Amino acid sequence: MGLLARRTSLPVKVGDVIVGGTAPIVVQSMTNTDTADVARTADQVEALAAAGSELVRITVDREDAARAVPFIRERLDARGVNVPLVGDFHYIGHKLLSQHPACAEALAKYRINPGNVGFREKRDRQFSTMIEVALKHQRPVRIGVNWGSLDQDLAVRLMDENRLQATPKSAQEVTQEALVVSALQSAARAEELGMAADQIILSCKVSDVQSLIAVYANLASRCSYALHLGLTEAGMGSKGIVASTAAMAILLQQGIGDTIRVSLTPAPDGDRTEEVIVAQQILQTMGLRSFVPLVTACPGCGRTTSTVFQRLAEEIQVHIRRQMPVWSRQYEGVEAMTVAVMGCIVNGPGESKHANIGISLPGTGEEPAAPVFIDGEKTITLRGTGLAEEFKRLVEDYVRTHYPPRPAAEPSRDTAAA
Numbered sequence: 001m002g003l004l005a006r007r008t009s010l011p012v013k014v015g016d017v018i019v020g021g022t023a024p025i026v027v028q029s030m031t032n033t034d035t036a037d038v039a040r041t042a043d044q045v046e047a048l049a050a051a052g053s054e055l056v057r058i059t060v061d062r063e064d065a066a067r068a069v070p071f072i073r074e075r076l077d078a079r080g081v082n083v084p085l086v087g088d089f090h091y092i093g094h095k096l097l098s099q100h101p102a103c104a105e106a107l108a109k110y111r112i113n114p115g116n117v118g119f120r121e122k123r124d125r126q127f128s129t130m131i132e133v134a135l136k137h138q139r140p141v142r143i144g145v146n147w148g149s150l151d152q153d154l155a156v157r158l159m160d161e162n163r164l165q166a167t168p169k170s171a172q173e174v175t176q177e178a179l180v181v182s183a184l185q186s187a188a189r190a191e192e193l194g195m196a197a198d199q200i201i202l203s204c205k206v207s208d209v210q211s212l213i214a215v216y217a218n219l220a221s222r223c224s225y226a227l228h229l230g231l232t233e234a235g236m237g238s239k240g241i242v243a244s245t246a247a248m249a250i251l252l253q254q255g256i257g258d259t260i261r262v263s264l265t266p267a268p269d270g271d272r273t274e275e276v277i278v279a280q281q282i283l284q285t286m287g288l289r290s291f292v293p294l295v296t297a298c299p300g301c302g303r304t305t306s307t308v309f310q311r312l313a314e315e316i317q318v319h320i321r322r323q324m325p326v327w328s329r330q331y332e333g334v335e336a337m338t339v340a341v342m343g344c345i346v347n348g349p350g351e352s353k354h355a356n357i358g359i360s361l362p363g364t365g366e367e368p369a370a371p372v373f374i375d376g377e378k379t380i381t382l383r384g385t386g387l388a389e390e391f392k393r394l395v396e397d398y399v400r401t402h403y404p405p406r407p408a409a410e411p412s413r414d415t416a417a418a
């Protein structure tokens with residue numbers, strides 16, 4: 001079964017980025033710095049944006065953090081980093097947003113978790129305050145439900161109602177339904193308070209793959225709000241990447257999802273931008289968007305005992321990533337280029353022919369020569385120690401000669417008027 005048509009959703013404007021409608025699926029990420037630390041947070045936002053994050057969420061958990069937000073925005077603007085900032089609010093978002101208008105103004109979107117916006121009689125008042133601030137500053141919101149902080153009153157009520165049914169559902173099914181109902185009811189309340197449906201994005205995050213698929217399939221069938229996809233608390237390293245990819249790929253294949261975040265736990269001192277790269281790779285390997293040319297490399301086996309091809313594959317991927325900010329400004333369509341680095345004659349020439357440019361390195365016992373294929377044709381054979389540098393130069397030449405110059409960006413209205 002191929003990709004199903006994208007679900008029809010309402011487009012939401014977040015700063016200059018459109019989420020939903022016919023817009024490309026947006027990659028987003030979240031900082032893990034203390035937001036009150038303006039310098040470190042601005043640096044991390046800049047790094048995430050440079051890696052390709054099109055929206056960046058920051059925690060706004062206390063007064064110091066709320067006070068810092070406009071200064072973070074100012075620093076980013078001064079550096080020419082215009083990525084929209086999303087504020088993540090829990091428990092006291094109503095106070096922080098209403099008492100810090102500069103924070104409310106600096107943020108492009110507010111994330112509200114209906115499960116911890118306040119309890120019982122305070123819930124509606126505090127939720128309403130946040131929506132009123134959003135309306136005043138003309139900002140969209142994400143109503144982000146999470147099963148770790150699900151509205152307990154709602155969950156208990158649905159469990160009670162379920163018990164009275166002739167064929168009660170399982171507790172897991174009722175919890176999944178409660179997540180969806182919490183998101184939909186909160187969105188309906190936001191609309192009652194004056195928000196337009198195209199100012200609302202919904203998410204219902206869980207940490208279990210099958211539950212995430214079931215919850216989003218249900219949510220998608222019951223509304224036309226734009227949807228933010230993500231497996232919450234996905235975990236570390238390959239476990240987090242595999243779980244996020246498994247869950248999101250199935251939903252994206254069904255046309256569900258307008259923006260994605262991969263919630264990876266970084267290793268201590270690890271690179272936060274990994275979550276952006278994984279999100280991009282999910283979308284690119286599924287053929288939904290292109291960001292950076294991908295390197296196809298064989299896994300290696302007993303036919304190639306040297307590590308030359310492993311090193312070359314890594315070197316080429318790193319080189320391409322480093323060059324992309326320049327290439328993507330200069331050349332149209334370069335992000336879709338494919339490069340192959342293969343270990344021996346068995347699949348090397350064949351795979352290299354499928355790529356725009358590919359190299360087939362010699363396996364054990366083969367002649368020490370590496371044929372290069374360009375658009376399916378063998379064009380040159382590389383030998384010797386300078387092979388990596390020569391292949392990089394060929395990739396550069398390919399980019400220069402195969403992708404048309406990108407037209408200069410139109411000056412913005414502000415620049416034009418200046």
Ligand code: SF4
Nearest residue numbers: 298300301343344346
């Ligand atoms: S291309 Fe050659 S080296 Fe690479 S996995 Fe296949 S047989 Fe092994």
